[in-house]
Structures are given as structure tokens and as C-alpha cells.
Amino acid sequence: MAAVLYELIMTAVLALSAMSSFCFLSGMEEVRTEYYLCTALIELVLVLARKLKTRGRLILAGVCISVIAGIVLSVPQEERIGFLLEHRWVFWVLAGSTACALLEWRAQSHRWLRAIPAAAGIGVLIFFMVRGIQKGKSAVLFILLYLLILLAEAVQRSWKKEGQTNAQAHIAFAFPFLALPVLVVSLFTMPAEPYQWKHIRSLMENVRSQYEVLRQTLNLKRNWDHSEAEVGFTDEVEFFGNLNSSSYEALRIHTIGVSPGTGIYLSGRSFDSFNGRSWQKTDTSDDNYRMYDLIETLSAIITYDGDSLRDYVRTSGLEIDCKGIRTEHVFMPAKTMPQIRNHETMQEGGDLWFTGRKNDEYAIDYCRLNRRYEKFEDLLNHPSIELPSKEVIEDAAKVLQGLDVSEYTPQSFTAYRNRIRDIYCPKTELSAEMRSWLDDVLEGALTDYEKLVAIEKVLSRLTYTSSPGELPETVTSPAEFLDYLIFESKQGYCTHFATAFVLLARAEGIPARYQQGYCFSAGEEETKVLSTHAHAWAEAYIEGIGWLDFEPSPGFKRYAGWKVTARSDSTNNNVTALVEEEEEEEEETEATADTAAELQETRSSRRTYLPLLLAGLFLIAYIPLDILIRKLRYRKMSDREKIRILFRRCMRILRRMGYRPGPGETLQEFKTRVNREIPEVYLRFIHVYEEILYGERDVSERDLTVFETAVYDLRQLFVQKLTNRRNRSEF
């Protein structure tokens, strides 16, 4: 039994591996289930044919032929050729399975032959891997199962043990535990991409962020050597020769009402004074600049095109969690409503700070401007410098969720604008060469906005690099800085370009300031803002509009915006009719499909029952025929041969009753042992057999009678024992 199981396992697994590998190598996308079933069935038949004796083989052959005949006969005559051609894969499977079975049978006596299919399997695996074949999961698993079985057998053969150590029996009974992990693996999905280790990376980022928070808490300074620095937000602005990127999560943002992919600039700190080598912040006013700016911008839009406010400006929200930085800065986009829920803040020169709390989560609401809208661009080019009236200010307040705007009067706006000019537009000297260059750049630009766009464009054509080299010692003024950047170096990172923009804008009399914070693209709902997203850009003030941000750094996304389209109200009356026609077609198709399905069902039930019926008929016909043939043969036998046959029958019955001769046990010893449980009268035949066999005497009629009686009596005893056992089990 164990030997049969072993052979079946080895041949079936080998054949299934070979078949599925061949299918996938020949370009098949999927191996059909019937291929597997057919392969397994053929292997079963081949193994049984090998193990059974003549009678068994005859029955097996008869059943197989009946089944095949039944299948073929169940197909209408005119379709048979087509059917056979359609199922010609059966012949390939038969050939392949037979070849595998023959190889495996030879390998049982010449174990080295197993190396051939093993090597072939490994070769197929390597081929699949190299060629990136994604669909061959079943082939891979069968090959792995085969290799696993070979490995288990090798371990068993090298293992010194006592007891039944037969390797074949070992594999036959260990197979479920070999197949179980393979079966479980077959349920897993196997992606085509390498594993990304998202959780590990996320964990590593979290650890890094926590380390950064700790480092900042302990005020561990970064390397302040001017030759090198790391990318990230700082409170100061200096120019370094080389920026190193070591990424960690700085902020986690949850966006509300922002489309994915939208560029968002979060300002943290602004600077107003540049000495040629670094920026300082001198504006420490605690006036609510943010509010003035918001009101000014909204007023301009309301005055220009109040009915289509949403085409120009929309409110959105952000929830910001400072994961990897420890700071009192409030990071927020331009046009943020200055009140932050559940937090106390203060303003310093337009920058917002948390008072007394660091590293907290907070939510902000802000207004997004549609910089891509042509009408908005028109507004920017033609702003009204009139102070906003009280009514307009109140209208703006409605947009700002009913904030108190009573302190914002036209007079206070005047003071606000004057202060901006004083602080953010100091006299900026340019060299003659720079002046000439700037005039060329601004040729044709009439409005402030056009000038700013032109400056932004020309700077964005320079080269962005994180290793621009240190600023020469000779650069000590804004003019020298500009000359160095524009005419000499022509490369830098965001700090360089933002600085250049601000200086050039101021040279044209337009107030501008340097902004530092983070710049990123909004995700679906949540975005991780890394330290490498730290950025610097410029803001310029257009009187009558307010502050606008500009992006002079090469390669960075500029204005966010959205499409403004007209809505359509027309309906199509013909659509209803069209839908009805389609429904009728569907009903017809369904009706046709029903009829075809019925026909198909009839055919497949014939294909199932007819082979089974034929196989049953064969067995019914065969068994009495077989008995008849055996009886005829028996009659023709010599007495000695008859005795031998009868003796074997008796021993077979005893075996079924559980009495088997032990290894090396003589017949007499066997008889003595069995006699303890079975009366002597049933075992007389053994004594007679020994006399005939060893005594070499002739067989008499009486001897035959003894044996025939023994066969009959043992059968009765066997049935009786079975009945007794059944009765006992019923109790």
C-alpha cells in the first residue's frame, strides 16, 4: 500500500510539474483544471497498472476503454472529429505522463536519475525568474513540491534509525505535511514587483523622525560649517556650498478640499533684510498682517468680479502634525485665516508663532487663489490701488467665516501699505551690468505683475544644484550677490533663486520678501512632508492685490489653480429610445443563450453518465466472465497446481482475518501461532500442504477435498468474524 502511494505521489507530482511547466513555457496564460485532472488520473491508472496483477490490469484496462468509448460515443458522430481535435491535448498529456512515469520507475532502482528532473525543475525556475514570467505559479509550486519530496527522501535515507525506515513508506505517509505548506502558499498572491517593505520603511522613518525631534529638543546643532549642511527647515538663512539629503518625516498633512497633486507652499518664516551673505528679519511688528493681506486680496476680487468669487478663490483646510520637527512656527500657506482653533498664537512681522506650545497638531483654513485663471491674471495686471471700502471689507469678512473686521479701516490700510514699502522695499543698488541685464529682461513688461513673472522666468532658466559651492568672500552686498549668481555661477539651490528674485523685484520698486518653509504636492488624503521638502521662495506685494508667492527655482511647480468651465443644461430626448433598443437586444441574446445552455447541459450530462454506464456494464459483464474463465482454467489444471491455488486462497483469507506469516516464520510456527485463536480443524490444510510439498507425495482426491473444505470453512469463519465485529460495534 505504501509503495503504491509512494509511486503515485512521485509520478503524479513529476508529471504535474512537467505538464504545467511545459504549458507556461509554451506561452499559455493559464493551465486549465482538466489538464491537471487528466494528468493525475493518467498517473493513477499507470501506477495501478504496474502494481496490479493480470486480473486487475484487465479490469483496469476494460474500465478505461469503456470510459473513453463512452466519452467519444456521447459526442454526435458529425462532431467527433472536431471533438477529438479540440481535445488533442489529452494525447500530449498522456505521452508526457507516461514518460514521467517511466523515468520515475527507472529512478527507483537508479536514484541518480532523479537528478535529471530535479535539475530541469531548477532550470525552469531560473528561467521563469530571469524572464519575469508572472503566470507560472502552479508550475513553480509543483516543481518546489517535487524538490521538497526529493529532499525529504534524501534526509530519510541518511538518517540512522530503528524500526520501519523504508524511504518509500516514509514519503507516502509524510506527504501530507510536505504538501500542506505548498497548498497554503498556493493561496497567497505573488506580486510581480519586488517587496517594498513599506512597514519597515515607515518604521524607519518614524524612528528617524523621533530622533530628529529628540535632537532638536536637545538643541544638538547640525554641522554649521559653511561648506556643508543638511536639507531642512531652519530659523536662519545662510548659503552653503553643499547640501546633504537625509530624509525624515517632518510633517504629516491631512488635506481637506484640495485635489491630489496640487502644489502647496507652507511658509514658516519670512525675512526682510539681506546683507549680501545672509537674511535677517527686522520686522517684529505684531500687527495682524495676515488679516490685512487676506482682506486686501478678497476685496480686490470682490470689487473686480464679486459674482464669480469661487472662480478666483476657494477655501480649503489642512490638519498639520509636526512629526519630526520641534518648532513654535506655524507652518501655513499664504492667505491663511489667522485664527487657529484651540491654539494661542502671536504674529511677528507676518509670521505666526505658537505661544508656549511646540510640536502640536493644529488645523488651519486658508484661501487658495486660482493663479491659472486668465481673468485673475488680468486682475493682477490691472489692480485697483484704491483702498477697500467698508462695505467691501465686510463682504470679505463673510468669506472669512464671519471674522471680526471692525479694526480694518481704509486708514489702517494706508498705514499697513506704508509699512510694507518701508520694510520690504529698501533701496536696492544694482551694478551697471546688472541694471542693463534687468532692463533687457523686463523689456515689454508694463505692469508690476508682468515684471515679476519675467524675473521669475529668467531665474528659472538657471541651473538648480544642491552643490553650488560656497559664496566667495568677495560677495558682501546684494549687488555683488546678484552679479555672482547671474553672471558667474549661474547655479544654486532655492535659497539663491529666492534671494535673487527678491532683490531684483526690489530693484524695480516692488516690495518683496524671502519666504522659507515647505513645498510639497498634496496626496489623496494624507501626505508625508519630508525634510527634503524644505524650500525657499519669494513673495512680492502688488498694491491693491496683496502678497503673491513666486517660484523662481528651476524645476519647481508654480501656480496652483483649477479649471473654470461653463455648465450645460441640455438633455437628449433620443437617449430613452436608444436605451429601450438595447434592452430588447439583451433580452434576445439572453433567450438564445438559454437554449444553447440547455443543449450544452444535455451533452455534458451524457458525457458524464455514458462513460460511467459503459464502465459499469463492463464490470458487470467481466466479473462472471472472469469467474467462468478461472473455473475452466482450474478444471484443466493438474492436482498439484490446484492444491497450490487452493492453498493460496486459504492463506489469503487468513491474511484478511489479520493472520500473516511473520518474517522468517515457518508454516508450522505460523500454524501454532494462529491455532491459539482459530481451531485446529480450520488449519489442517497447512499440515497437508507441508506433507505434499516436503513429502513429495502425490495429491489425492482426499487432499483436494481437504483444501476445498478449508477454503469454504475459512470463508464462513471470516464472514462470521465480520458479522460479530459489526454487532459489537453496534453496541
Added chain:
Amino acid sequence: MKRNFRILLGLWILSIIGISLRGGPVTYGIFFLLTLLPVSSLFYIWLVILLFKIFQDLEGKELTANHPAVFRFVLQNESFLLFSGVRVRFYSDFSEISGLSDDIEYELMPKERIERKTDLVCKYRGNYEVGVRTIEVTDFFRFFTIAYKNPEPLRLKVKPDIVHLTELKHTEILLSAVKDSRIHPNEADVLMREYVTGDDPRLINWKASGAHGKLMIRERIGEQQEGIGILMDPHRYSDRMEDYLPLENRILETVIALNLYLMEQGIPVETVIREDRTEYLNVDPHIGFESFYARMANYRFTHASTTETLIAEVLRQARLFHKKTVILVLHEWCASADSLVQELIRNGIYTAVYLVNDTASDTPIAAHRADVIQVSVNADLTEVL
């Protein structure tokens, strides 16, 4: 870590590298399979542990040390699982099983049983476990071997061995004790008295009783004050069985061997022992040896009973001073023993000391003209005593 598991671990690490670099069914298939294989192996081992049955049997529940007993054990697989590697380890500190090695691994097919019959010899007297100690189960890939204790060990009570001495090496013991103290069974008893309830029935002189028409008991004059006294060390010197069992076994065997030999020589012996209280056990041909042996087999050495306590009691009761010879069977020499020996010698009593010890000690008693005989814990008593 087993070699095969190390190989699996190495391949698993390589498979992790594989899936990090390349996707697809090959890399992921190998990775998942290598991850699940040890799980499957552990699951298999757990099933084997649940289903495996072991039977062990000994002929007789009470054994005597150094006497073989027939030991039978059966490994049985009643399930449909294959048991690929089962190893049985036996208790070996205090017992030996002949013909069965701990290194054998067995494989059991479904419904198979392996039966072995052999001899088990317990080395020491005591109450301890013998037979199968642990069972180790290995999976079919030899990744893991899990050992678990036999939940139903065979616990035996082993009696001390009775060593038959044919001669006593230290004849002075005999010489000093035999003179004037041998019971002459053919001589008429000197004194007879009526039997009183509570007297030892074995002392009834039936001949005299028949003559007198009532039960008469022989009174031993001088016998209780003659013969040999043996004092046995009562102390348990360690908490570890490996230390105290051999030692106590040897002490008991020495005392039993001496008692048996002297009894066979017709010399009455009185052995002083102490468990909770001091007892005096007498052995002579009339009283018999069996009850003495049974008492000694059940004797318990304890931490509380010390040599000092016993000797103090002996000195107070002074029964040993009526002996011609006194034998001390001790493990360690102490000041109390020294005092006792001095007293005995001063009273003209021959004293011999059997020191059951593996380390040679320089005892001060040598100066007191007592004989010191070293008895090794593992020595053959017939060679030493």
C-alpha cells in the same frame, strides 16, 4: 541549532533578498515556502507529541539494588500519522538498562508498535524514578527536536542490597566480640521465667513450656550486655539525590552486611539508628534477619538527625557500653564521635570505625587506638569489609 535548520535559515535570508530584488512566483513562492516549512514541521511535532504513546512495565514493584529486573517498554503509534524520529532517553543516574542505548532513534509507521524487553538494574536503594525519562521528537526534515518529560514515569521503591560476606577482613572485630558472647544454643538456658504479655514470643522456650505446663520465656543473662553494637550515621549530607543516594546506600549496605555476617556467626548484634527517635535493632538467629532488613529498607536519613544527636543519646543511655565491640559506620568524623570513641576505649570496648567516604581523611581517632577502615562509596563491600 541543527544543521538543517541553519541551512533553511540561510536559504530563507537569501529568499528575502530575492523578493526585495525581484518579484514573481519563483521568488515569492520560495520565500513563502521556506517560511511555512518550519511552521509545518512544528505542527507535525506537536501532533506526534499528542498522539505518541509509550508503555513501560517492570516485573515486581519493589526491587533490590544491584539485582536485575525485567523491564519492558513499548513504543506505539496508534494514529495514521508517521512518526519519523522518536528518541527515548532513560534515567541513568541511579539505574541502568542493559541493551538499550539512548542514542537510538525510532521510526514508527501508522499502527506500528516497537516492543523491547531487557533488564533494569537499580544501583542504589531509595525512592526514585526509573525507565523512560524524556522523549525527543524530531520532524522529517530534522529542523527541530523537541524533548518533553515522560508524564508518567515509573517510580520505584528500591531496597538495599544484601551483601553476603564470607569473611570479615578486620578479624579483631570478631575476636573481641566472639569471646564470651557467643550464644551456645545447646546449653540450657540459665534463667527461665513465666511468659508475660508483651514479651517477645520468639523467646518462648517451648520445651520448657511443655515441661512446666505454661509458657516460659528464656531470659538472656548477659547476652544483652555482650555482643556487638553498631552505630549508624543518620544524617543526610546533601540535598541532591546524586550526592546522598549513593552514600546512604553504601552506609545501609555496610550495616546490613555486617549484621548479616555477625548473625551468621552467631554473634548478637544491636544496631543503633535514629530517625525521629533513637532505636535499637537487634539481630540474632532467634530474632531473625527479615524484620531488621525490612526496617533498614524503610529507613530514612534526614537532615535533622545528626551524628552528634545520636551519639549524645547513646552516651546518655549507655547501652553500647555493655558491648564487647562497637562499630561506628559514619560518613564524616566529628568531635562527638571522637568523644564516644575515647569513652569506649577507656571502658575497654574494642572500637572500629567504618568511614564511608571517597576522600582519605586524617582522623584524630587514629591516636585513640581505634581501627579506621575507609569504605569507598562505590567499592565492592566483599573486598573492603
